[in-house]
Amino acid sequence: MNHVLPDLALMPVIELSGVFVGALSGGLAAVRKQFDIFGILVLAWATGLGGGIMRDVLIGVTPPVGIADWRFIAVACLAGVVMYLFNPRLERARRMILVLDAGALALFCVSGTLKALELGAGAVAAVSAGIITGIGGGVLRDLLTGEVPVVLHQRQLYAVPAVVGAVLTAVLWVLGSLTLFTAGAAVVVVFGLRVAALRFRLQAPGPW
Amino acid sequence: MNHVLPDLALMPVIELSGVFVGALSGGLAAVRKQFDIFGILVLAWATGLGGGIMRDVLIGVTPPVGIADWRFIAVACLAGVVMYLFNPRLERARRMILVLDAGALALFCVSGTLKALELGAGAVAAVSAGIITGIGGGVLRDLLTGEVPVVLHQRQLYAVPAVVGAVLTAVLWVLGSLTLFTAGAAVVVVFGLRVAALRFRLQAPGPW
Amino acid sequence: MNHVLPDLALMPVIELSGVFVGALSGGLAAVRKQFDIFGILVLAWATGLGGGIMRDVLIGVTPPVGIADWRFIAVACLAGVVMYLFNPRLERARRMILVLDAGALALFCVSGTLKALELGAGAVAAVSAGIITGIGGGVLRDLLTGEVPVVLHQRQLYAVPAVVGAVLTAVLWVLGSLTLFTAGAAVVVVFGLRVAALRFRLQAPGPW
Numbered sequence: 001m002n003h004v005l006p007d008l009a010l011m012p013v014i015e016l017s018g019v020f021v022g023a024l025s026g027g028l029a030a031v032r033k034q035f036d037i038f039g040i041l042v043l044a045w046a047t048g049l050g051g052g053i054m055r056d057v058l059i060g061v062t063p064p065v066g067i068a069d070w071r072f073i074a075v076a077c078l079a080g081v082v083m084y085l086f087n088p089r090l091e092r093a094r095r096m097i098l099v100l101d102a103g104a105l106a107l108f109c110v111s112g113t114l115k116a117l118e119l120g121a122g123a124v125a126a127v128s129a130g131i132i133t134g135i136g137g138g139v140l141r142d143l144l145t146g147e148v149p150v151v152l153h154q155r156q157l158y159a160v161p162a163v164v165g166a167v168l169t170a171v172l173w174v175l176g177s178l179t180l181f182t183a184g185a186a187v188v189v190v191f192g193l194r195v196a197a198l199r200f201r202l203q204a205p206g207p208w
Numbered sequence: 209m210n211h212v213l214p215d216l217a218l219m220p221v222i223e224l225s226g227v228f229v230g231a232l233s234g235g236l237a238a239v240r241k242q243f244d245i246f247g248i249l250v251l252a253w254a255t256g257l258g259g260g261i262m263r264d265v266l267i268g269v270t271p272p273v274g275i276a277d278w279r280f281i282a283v284a285c286l287a288g289v290v291m292y293l294f295n296p297r298l299e300r301a302r303r304m305i306l307v308l309d310a311g312a313l314a315l316f317c318v319s320g321t322l323k324a325l326e327l328g329a330g331a332v333a334a335v336s337a338g339i340i341t342g343i344g345g346g347v348l349r350d351l352l353t354g355e356v357p358v359v360l361h362q363r364q365l366y367a368v369p370a371v372v373g374a375v376l377t378a379v380l381w382v383l384g385s386l387t388l389f390t391a392g393a394a395v396v397v398v399f400g401l402r403v404a405a406l407r408f409r410l411q412a413p414g415p416w
Numbered sequence: 417m418n419h420v421l422p423d424l425a426l427m428p429v430i431e432l433s434g435v436f437v438g439a440l441s442g443g444l445a446a447v448r449k450q451f452d453i454f455g456i457l458v459l460a461w462a463t464g465l466g467g468g469i470m471r472d473v474l475i476g477v478t479p480p481v482g483i484a485d486w487r488f489i490a491v492a493c494l495a496g497v498v499m500y501l502f503n504p505r506l507e508r509a510r511r512m513i514l515v516l517d518a519g520a521l522a523l524f525c526v527s528g529t530l531k532a533l534e535l536g537a538g539a540v541a542a543v544s545a546g547i548i549t550g551i552g553g554g555v556l557r558d559l560l561t562g563e564v565p566v567v568l569h570q571r572q573l574y575a576v577p578a579v580v581g582a583v584l585t586a587v588l589w590v591l592g593s594l595t596l597f598t599a600g601a602a603v604v605v606v607f608g609l610r611v612a613a614l615r616f617r618l619q620a621p622g623p624w
Contacts, residue, residue, distance in 0.1 A: 336483035
């Protein structure tokens with residue numbers, strides 16, 4: 001690989017942040033469904049780590065870090081416990097899930113693309129892997145709680161920020177400009193796009 | 209491998225046709241659920257490429273062509289756009305999904321079995337892989353739209369044509385008689401079986 | 417590997433028992449949904465083999481035995497046929513699914529952990545793989561029949577026995593004390609825990 005990310009050591013921080021935030025959204029969805037503490041932990045785990053597990057399986061990294069690295073598992077379970085202890089049972093829960101989900105989406109689609117590129121995947125496969133990392137956990141959360149996945153039915157843009165983030169990361173990589181700073185900027189762009197879509201109800205056109 | 213498929217170069221055509229037709233059925237299901245354009249694209253992608261992605265993961269081909277080959281992704285997205293632009297909003301939509309689905313089933317169970325055999329999988333694994341390629345996309349489409357998968361609840365034969373097609377392909381391979389012509393004939397047999405089951409309401413026996 | 421399981425030759429018996437019992441639970445769920453004979457077979461296959469297939473994919477064993485070994489497929493289909501022929505249509509069906517499911521859970525979380533350890537996975541990955549083997553088939557069964565997975569919404573302990581069984585197996589392995597006898601004891605512990613949870617309504621605390 002001829003592209004060096006000097007502060008690559010900090011990347012796990014980005015990925016673990018995504019796991020924590022994603023797992024929070026899973027734990028909150030579980031609380032809303034009145035699952036017990038273990039159901040909350042399982043859903044936190046699946047939501048926080050599901051996207052990364054799909055990515056690793058798709059690019060041939062076995063066993064995936066989501067089942068092999070105790071830190072990832074611990075962070076996801078911690079998020080579940082936090083949500084169990086401090087669950088607000090508030091009406092704003094739905095909004096909070098959406099914002100947490102936006103954060104995880106942003107962190108995951110950038111870190112997922114990056115990991116695939118580092119492992120030598122081609123640009124197309126890396127972008128796909130990044131998008132799947134970004135949306136996979138939320139899809140799993142929604143399927144497991146009997147909801148239609150937010151990526152499909154949400155009128156406010158959801159897939160588009162993920163695609164933008166993955167493509168941006170791949171382009172920065174190809175240009176040799178991917179540093180922790182630019183990667184962080186890509187995360188901010190994705191998060192901003194998604195939150196703006198929520199805030200200003202930016203809607204994609206539906207069927208005629 | 210001692211079995212040669214001289215016109216193997218044409219196989220991608222069969223597989224891409226399956227992707228297009230499967231993605232059309234996914235796009236149509238998305239239109240019926242009133243998803244927006246991006247939901248339609250995601251579901252077209254998942255339906256058109258899901259079965260092949262499962263197959264590739266199961267036989268150890270990573271990254272799967274469904275995420276790595278831009279042609280496959282482009283064809284699936286094209287099918288989504290076509291369905292978005294020309295969606296008929298007609299009552300016959302349900303029937304159209306079923307026929308498109310039959311075409312994808314036929315193309316996928318044959319091409320999926322063949323790909324597994326080419327990659328050195330045993331006959332049992334190849335037949336299983338072919339069946340999963342055939343039914344996987346439709347299962348994913350139905351799960352993602354909150355429906356019980358058609359392969360399970362459809363009284364009209366669905367799994368049987370897929371099994372017939374996969375076994376037929378494997379037998380032809382073992383006999384050394386697999387050419388584009390015989391593979392095409394297997395596709396026609398599967399499609400014919402499935403459409404006949406729909407047309408004549410060939411029902412499998414239910415529980416007593 | 418420095419840990420030897422002298423009577424390892426008997427392990428397939430444990431695993432095949434799990435497949436049979438898990439597939440029975442899948443077949444019964446299919447009967448309850450009024451699926452036809454082929455829907456019953458597909459769901460029996462998915463429930464009996466799904467957990468093991470997920471495990472194999474996660475630890476890099478391709479193709480998974482669940483698609484490549486005809487004995488596993490035959491046992492799962494046999495269970496489907498048995499359930500089709502002798503389905504009782506009784507009110508106690510729901511309870512029977514739960515007990516069968518407990519048996520499969522116990523057999524799978526022990527054998528799944530063991531298989532991962534034998535293949536050189538680390539302890540954390542092996543425990544995760546064992547848990548996923550244990551709960552995966554049931555999750556698939558519930559998703560495919562449109563139910564919220566029992567592991568999430570069941571108030572009676574479900575994930576806990578699986579975790580106990582996987583951890584117990586890994587500890588016995590590390591201590592070099594894993595024999596067919598101790599593995600069998602672990603299976604009994606998991607099954608006993610789960611059945612006791614059902615019988616005495618041992619409930620995990622829900623959200624406040």
